Amino acid sequence: MLTRSGAWTAAAAVGLVALGTWTDYPELVTLGLAAAGALLVAAAWLVATPRLTVVREVRPRRVFEGGAAQGTLTVTNVGRRGSPPLLVSETIGGHRTTVAVPALTAGHSCTVSYPLPVARRGRYVIPPVALGHSDPLRLLHRGRACGGELVVHVYPRVHLLATITAGGPQDTDGQTTGNAPLGGAAFHSLREYTPGDDWRRIHWGATARTGTVMTRHVVVPDEPxxxxxxxxxxxxxxxxxxxxxxxxxxxxxxxxxxxxxxxxxxxxxxxxxxxxxxxxxxxxxxxxxxxxxxxxxxxxxxxxxxxxxxxxxxxxxxxxxxxxxxxxxxxxxxxxxxxxxxxxxxxxxxxxxxxxxxxxxxxxxxxxxxxxxxxxxxx
Known part of the structure; x- marks a missing residue:
């Protein structure tokens, strides 16, 4: 696509050729054709797109207000020829961040890091990274999307608050019910032993009195x-x-x-x-x-x-x-x-x-x- 400079160059090419033809002024036509030639050279420069792979990471993916998140891009040239300098764009929360990647020779990689604007709480969906490059005169620009979407959660800022203990103790002797989950340490009642019960929970006194092997039924206590x-x-x-x-x-x-x-x-x-x-x-x-x-x-x-x-x-x-x-x-x-x-x-x-x-x-x-x-x- 045309950059701003490219658009002005294209307009100048058309205008100069038209004006030079109308006024029979060959110098203007020559200038217009030179501008058009620059655009053709720029297009030829962009035809051979470098073969690049991009790995993107965002850390942390969950951050509190006032915290910081950072993006990291690793760009690797997997082609046979060098790649020109690149511009990588990230968009988050309506803010665009552009990162410059230097020229890469074949087989080499570069890792760049950059801060992400995550000051306000919210759920930020980061679209695929836009990887683009242009010709040396910055007349044309070519880009493509790499990778997938990422989500960053910015949590509200948290203050240290004391808790009220009016809800009662949370210990092993708390209130229990028969339908409470098993596996705790709070005694609820006695029941008959069943295969698989922990023999260490057998209540020998109750077993002697009843003639039936009895075990302690322990559960997780109810908690406020x-x-x-x-x-x-x-x-x-x-x-x-x-x-x-x-x-x-x-x-x-x-x-x-x-x-x-x-x-x-x-x-x-x-x-x-x-x-x-x-x-x-x-x-x-x-x-x-x-x-x-x-x-x-x-x-x-x-x-x-x-x-x-x-x-x-x-x-x-x-x-x-x-x-x-x-x-x-x-x-x-x-x-x-x-x-x-x-x-x-x-x-x-x-x-x-x-x-x-x-x-x-x-x-x-x-x-x-x-x-x-x-x-x-x-x-």
Missing amino acids: RQLVVLDTSSASYHGSLFEDAVRVAASFCVAAERSGLPLQLRTTGAAERESSGTALEFLSTVEPDSADRGLAALSGLVRDVVSDTQGVALVIVTGRLDADATQLLMLLRHRFLSVSLAQLVSPDSALPPRPRGVLAVAAPSSERFAAGWNRLVLR
Whole structure:
């Protein structure tokens, strides 16, 4: 394809030939033919495309906001003749990065590294790398796509948050149920020995009393679960505070994982994820929604998570909280081991009265929230 210089050269060739013919001025015709000849030479230069292989790597493929990702290209000349200098282009998040690769003799390779623009959270799809070269006069350019697509996840920035231990101990003597998974160390009951049971778990006292070989039935104890609900209604936030709310939700997810608590993340838009890894991946793409009902949908969101045998610690991350939402939290409080409220609000916002029995912290940024939360929990 024509470069900008090539387009001007082509226009000059046509114009000079036409003007020289019309005015019977052979010098102008000669200049026009010279320009056309330069284009033909450039086209001939590009006919013999060098045989190159390109290996691309992006590391890391998952990075937190403020982190750095780097692309690495290894270009190898597998042909019999040398290749000219090349320009390699990467496009990520609408930003184009162009990397220069020097001329390569036959059989040689070159590795170049370059930073990738991944400052904002998101899921970035990197298209195949564009490998191109041009003639010495930069009149024509020829390129081709190499490799496949790559995906880079930029997770929200995470702050260190203290966890609340109101959910109860997570030890081997925790509460158990008969349908709990086997293989733990918590004693649940005695039962008859079956072939394959560990003989070290035989209860000799019960065996002597009943005349039947009895063994200890041990299971994994029930543990309190952490349920994080992120309000994704755009009406709940001012300006960029939704980004801070996403960071706070991510911080709670990581804190639960670090403490060994089973985790579930839900949004008021009905999206759901379990475990810290998938939660962070989801939070890298979540966006506010003007059609989202916000905390008005909370009752339906939590209806299925409370059981008689397993407690749930609820964390709600939102922006502005109206009187109806405050009343709803007070009605739901008795159904959970604990209820925590994280509010991301502008400094001049008027806050409604704190719901009774709810641990609430309001702040204008995720950093200020983390500091206030830790100060409240650890005091």
